[in-house]
Amino acid sequence: MNGVELKDRIEDGWPGRARCRFDAARRVNEVTCERAALADVCRRIFHEWDFSFAGLIVEEGPDAWRLRYVFYGERDAGWVHVLVAAPLAENAFPSVVVEAGIYAADWHEREAEDLFGVRFEGHPRLGDFVLHDDAWQESVEPMRRGFDAVAAMRNRRPDADWRPQRILQEPGAFVMPIGPKFSGVTESVHFLLETVGEDVIRSSTRLFYKWRAVEKLAEGKTPDEVLLLAERFAATTAFAHGLAYCQAVESIAGADVPARACVLRVFLAELERLRQHAGAIQEICESTALVVATSQAGILEEELLRVSGNLAGHRYLFGLLTPGGLACDLPTGACREALGAARAVLARMRSLDDELRISSSFLDRIEEVGVIFPQVARAYSLVGPVARASAFVRDLRRVQPYSGYESYEFDVPSEEEGDGYARLRVLFAEARQSMRIMEQAVDALREGEIRAPVNLRGGAALGAVEAPRGAAFHWVRLDDGGRVSRYHIITPSFVNWHSFHLAAEKFAFQDFPIILSTFDLSVAENDR
Amino acid sequence: MSRWVIRGIRTGIKTTGYPRDPxxxxxxxxxxxxxxxxxxxxxxxxxxxPTGALDQKDGYIAVDYRRCVHCxxxxxxxxxxxxxxxxxxxAGLSGEPRAQDRLGGPFRRSIHILVVDAGDCGACLNEVKQLNNAYYNMHRLGFFITPTPRHADVLLVVGPVTDHMHAALKKIHDAMPTPKRVVAVGACALSGGVFAESFVCGRGVSEVLPVDVEVPGNPPPPLAILHGLLVAAGRKPAVPLTSAEGGM
Structure with missing residues (x-):
């Protein structure tokens, strides 16, 4: 089914209640529908037409709420944005989690409720999420236009009696709290593991200890200033997020990124993926206490950081991107040199892969633990290596290509089992594919411009990039003065954290850190 | 298992010569x-x-390294x-120069470090993680990461200190035995970086805790963090944190 056929189906399905506008250039079907039809439209898009749910974007207009439910499908199907509006006074919407059975929207609705005060009728678990109830009262709505931070701080009434929900009621059941500070070098996050003894029966993750309100900070800033935030809110995948943000701004401005910049962007994005996957592999080895493998993977990660630093000046590729292209050119010779160095690292990564595959004590610990079933991956619209290890294969580079990815030859590795080992195999396989893409990119480099002029104007657009951890979406709205008036970031970690508890439950305590490491989740990316 | 041992030995020595050699x-x-x-x-x-790291006076530019975010x-x-x-x-000393007198002593040999993420973007933390890798291997210098504040001599903080981490960070610092040192790592921890300033983020760790050593960089590379720890231990001299003081 292509975009045009989809348009017809939607208009035939809900005559007069849903209008559809197809933007052929962006391959987006924009469906404007009544609140009463919202759940039904979303249900068919997700369940019948097999789209993934990308996210929910809430915008507060001068006199109306505008909610945008973003879906993406296979290559031909493109994107669907379902739009619903309501006057500011009427802030209640049907919950698509309950009404349409889209579990993937669960956390998106919770976030919107917590930050904007928009209610989602029937949603079973609203409240304590981004803003912790033991730190802020429920009535604080920081993303509202008129939010007064000074007054909010002055009238702060944290709920001192707040306690996390406890589900397990069996005799002898207890909660094991972990974090926010735990273990050696880890990000701050809080786990509540409910148990009656050996196994984690129920696990819930409390996030947003690191909430920096990046989206609020961005409001009123120039696109160049917001770029700094886009790169730095989750800097282990700085380039991917910077790229998604730049794509959004370029889309609004109608800027055409020059060919050389596109190729360099692909090269750098894949270098980042390779490096991040090496880091993830190191974490997995470390969680199983396989010391030599940890050390070997650590060497690979550091060497790739040095390759990045030597090529681009910065080990995490800061400061290269700019709306319209790249801030500076990278000499083709330097790229070729970086490619050679990365190739040598990859050869050793392959040999590490071979060795791990025959290390039975290692395999015992990651095989058949932390299983995510394919139907769960689909129901939660999971992304990245986590989804692909559970046979849910939707890579934005393939299904909604950007930056010229359609002209590269590469495979999208996937596995069926959905366990820790499947995720590890996907990481190794993707690293090899990244190298394939980098080889082609260097061969495709031609001399030329690296930056196109960007004429900022009012408008809004979505940038979408397959970041190392999965699909990342950056929604940017510019006002007529060219300043950012709304910035919303949907990250792969936000999406995948949502499903993490399902993998952690029913396994023994000692499996918990291993399952966690195989998910390669970033807290910073989730918390923003 | 023997295959892993042989593999490890075959890799040879990767470790940097720093701090003995550059x-x-x-x-x-x-x-x-x-x-x-x-x-x-x-x-x-x-x-x-964008972060006001450059100060201009009479045609001369002075750099405040604590604010530089490598843009x-x-x-x-x-x-x-x-x-x-x-x-x-x-790495430089925070605050008054007399802080120099308080460093060294019991910290000259082995120190245990508690790493706290107070809202870090992941990069500083990843660079701290590299210190345990073969290339930097900080164990050889007597530096160990500990998971508990009770065993910690040095509190290494990354991130701008978010509102939700504020209480946890103070509790952790209080739970550490004295004498103790606080090392703030990265532009965010030193000045709030690009996240300063909002109702959930201030201007870094020094608003919450007394900071002893500051390590600039966004993120500082592993060697800079290592230098910060050596400064905290009194084993390397500190450098000025702004070029106006004649730094670098």
Missing amino acids: EHAPGVTPGLPVGDVLGAEAAALAERC YRCVRGVPRPLAWQAGYEW
């Missing part, structure tokens, strides 16, 4: 801008800095770029 391998540091006399162009260049906007796309230095010994 490390010159390419890509180990993102570098920092250098203060310079630019004359008439100084004001325009200082203006380009490279003072070197890329400008007619006269600032000079760039590729060192990594960046």
Whole structure:
């Protein structure tokens, strides 16, 4: 089914209640529908037409709420944005989690409720999420236009009696709290593991200890200033997020990124993926206490950081991107040199892969633990290596290509089992594919411009990039003065954290850190 | 298992010679801008800095390293770029110079470090993680990461200190036995970086805790963090945190 056929189906399905506008250039079907039809439209898009749910974007207009439910499908199907509006006074919407059975929207609705005060009728678990109830009262709505931070701080009434929900009621059941500070070098996050003894029966993750309100900070800033935030809110995948943000701004401005910049962007994005996957592999080895493998993977990660630093000046590729292209050119010779160095690292990564595959004590610990079933991956619209290890294969580079990815030859590795080992195999396989893409990119480099002029104007657009951890979406709205008036970031970690508890439950305590490491989740990316 | 042992031995020694010898391998540091006399162009260049790290006076540009976030906007796309230095010994003492007297002593040999993420973007933390890798292997210098505040001598904080981490960070610091040191790592921990300033983020760790050593960089490379720890232990001299004080 292509975009045009989809348009017809939607208009035939809900005559007069849903209008559809197809933007052929962006391959987006924009469906404007009544609140009463919202759940039904979303249900068919997700369940019948097999789209993934990308996210929910809430915008507060001068006199109306505008909610945008973003879906993406296979290559031909493109994107669907379902739009619903309501006057500011009427802030209640049907919950698509309950009404349409889209579990993937669960956390998106919770976030919107917590930050904007928009209610989602029937949603079973609203409240304590981004803003912790033991730190802020429920009535604080920081993303509202008129939010007064000074007054909010002055009238702060944290709920001192707040306690996390406890589900397990069996005799002898207890909660094991972990974090926010735990273990050696880890990000701050809080786990509540409910148990009656050996196994984690129920696990819930409390996030947003690191909430920096990046989206609020961005409001009123120039696109160049917001770029700094886009790169730095989750800097282990700085380039991917910077790229998604730049794509959004370029889309609004109608800027055409020059060919050389596109190729360099692909090269750098894949270098980042390779490096991040090496880091993830190191974490997995470390969680199983396989010391030599940890050390070997650590060497690979550091060497790739040095390759990045030597090529681009910065080990995490800061400061290269700019709306319209790249801030500076990278000499083709330097790229070729970086490619050679990365190739040598990859050869050793392959040999590490071979060795791990025959290390039975290692395999015992990651095989058949932390299983995510394919139907769960689909129901939660999971992304990245986590989804692909559970046979849910939707890579934005393939299904909604950007930056010229359609002209590269590469495979999208996937596995069926959905366990820790499947995720590890996907990481190794993707690293090899990244190298394939980098080889082609260097061969495709031609001399030329690296930056196109960007004429900022009012408008809004979505940038979408397959970041190392999965699909990342950056929604940017510019006002007529060219300043950012709304910035919303949907990250792969936000999406995948949502499903993490399902993998952690029913396994023994000692499996918990291993399952966690195989998910390669970033807290910073989730918390923003 | 023996295969792993042989594999490990075959890899050979990767570890840097630092702090005994300087490390010159390419890509180990993102570098920092250098203060310079630019004359008439100084004001325009200082203006380009998004975090106010560049201070312009009478055509001279002074750099506050604590604020630099490596955006490279003072070197890329400008007619006269600032000079760039590729060192990594960046750690300085926070506050009054007399802090020097308090360092050293019991911290000269082995120290245990508690790492707390107070809202970090992941990069500083990842660079701290590299210190345990073969290339840096901080164990050889007597530096160990501990998971508990009760065993910790040094509190290493990354991130701008978010509102939700504020209470946890204070509790952790209180739970550490004295004498103790606080090392703040990264532009966010030193000045709030690009997240300063909002109702959930301040201007860094010093608003919450007494900081002893500051390590600039966004993120500081592993060698800079290592330098910070050596400064905290009194085993390396500190350097000034701004070029106005004659640093670098």
